[in-house]
Amino acid sequence: MAEPFKNLAWDDFRLIKAVADAKGLPAAAAQIGVNHSTVFRRLKQIEESLGAILFERHRTGYALTPAGEELVALANRLDEEITAVGRKLAGREPAPSGELRVTVPDSLLIHLLVPILAGFRERYPEVRLDIVLSNQALNLSKRDADVAIRATDHPPENLVGRRVARIAWALYGRAEDFPEPGEVTQEQLDARNWVSLGDSLGSLKAVKFVQEHVAPERVGYKINSVLGLAEAVEAGIGIGHIPCLIGDSRPSLVRLGPPDDDYAADLWLLTHPDLRHSPRVRAFLDFLAGEVARHRRFIEGEAGHQKGLAASDAAI
Template sequence: MDWDKLRIFHAVADAGSLTHAGDTLLLSQSAVSRQIRALEESLGVTLFHRHARGLILTEQGELLFEATKSMRKRLESATARIRDSSDTIYGELRVTTTTGFGTMWLAPRLKRLYERYPNLKIDLILEERVLDLPMREADVAVRMKEPSQADLIRRRLMDVVIKFYASRNYIEAFGEPRTVEDLATHRIISQSPTSRQVSAGQTWMAPFLSAEHASHLTVNNYFGILQAVVNDLGIGSLPNYLITDFPQLVNVLPEEMSKAIPVYIAYPVELRQSKRVAAFRDFLIEEITLFKRQNETLLAIPEEALSRFS
């Protein structure tokens, strides 16, 4: 099978348009069309349905597109390994983590990584969905649970818990709750029960969400909760890795917390020799080790919170 025709087919299937694929490949629309026709003739099948809104893959086209996507990911992996054979650390590294951890803890510390490796290009993918690392949707993941996918190297970095926080201004204006019952007179800010989140946090918050409160705000990620809390809107449920970067926050009802949530770094086995992955992994371990050392008392988690993980 002609590799060049497969490359053109993949571009067309990905773009859904001969014109857009031609722009990407620096080929004319007619040249792209000729290559697609030639590939269809060689296979004896129709790969696309022509539609007024563009091209739609046939069943046979879907099968071929899945194959070319897999081939492309393997080529990208091979290219990464070849580039990593040099001593210089450079090129793109795709890192995925949650919106909360990525925006509130990781991103503020990346300056030190770039100072060490100025030619590194990081694509930081922030979302709650678990990306498929073996299929190279990302190179490295920092996850709030142990990865279940096979063929991954994983390392547990630390444990975090979700606790209640309020700004000093809010406490001065509305007082600090001393009991769980006191929360009924305060505005509670938390993740929405329907949002994608770790089960430990969701389970812990469930009784508070079902209780009667004068006012409530739910947000679909922790960054939104943080913004509401630092702007004196109420008492929010937030991860305790915020304790040093946001000193204006006060942990109210300090005995109340979720079960411990383990934080893992994971990456595909095939990238175990990647210098870029190793550089990011070592940087992350250094930062977390320093963070834990500086906040040993504040990060201490009671034994009962460590007894089960989400």
């Protein structure tokens, strides 16, 4: 296979890898952005060039042969090396420019970051932001994103970054339901319906509290989004724990207790080690760190009676 192997281009390896991952031609074609017939024709040409069958065709899909497994293993190594070179070259850019992909949870984007990102774009107009709304851990090693903004006490060990604040959480309800929030009794709270993050987020202490201290019949609404949780409290579905930066920015909500540090989480700005010296990544991290510092009291729940980012500016 050595001589014919030299005739393969990187696109051929991508095609083989796509068919292996998708276990079929239609999904592989969609993955690499070509039509089904092109994948079929090119795969046949590759196999003829190599003099080897790479896939066994079954009713359930395409299965790799030993020769195909060897090619896919090589394709994975090439993909890793090409990505690594791309990261290193990105770190040698002369000035902040180009596309920067940032992954961030929806709640942080809406209630904290949009005006900050607008300020960044004004200062660095040559950097184009591609925002990926996600609470999941994207693979920064694969360049799924260049920067991850996450609320976590345990950032991934393979990433580098900085802790810029601690996000406070407290119990909130509607102001119209609690005209004297400072005088709410435990009996009143026990009589209320609750909202909570879903059981899939059961590792969070705020979720554990509801599981352990609230009667199941009182939990009338669960959702896997912090932003959706705040919307549910505001709609009057129930009381619930939400980040103070969300609750304090909504005039219709009131705290039913002080922030609980057990529920708090660190706010991290993270990137891959190969990208930390990239001008656009470095400029972005420095800018966000500075802006978040200006609003730290608001994020950490110390400006409980002030509303929104403008009020938090005044509190500093």
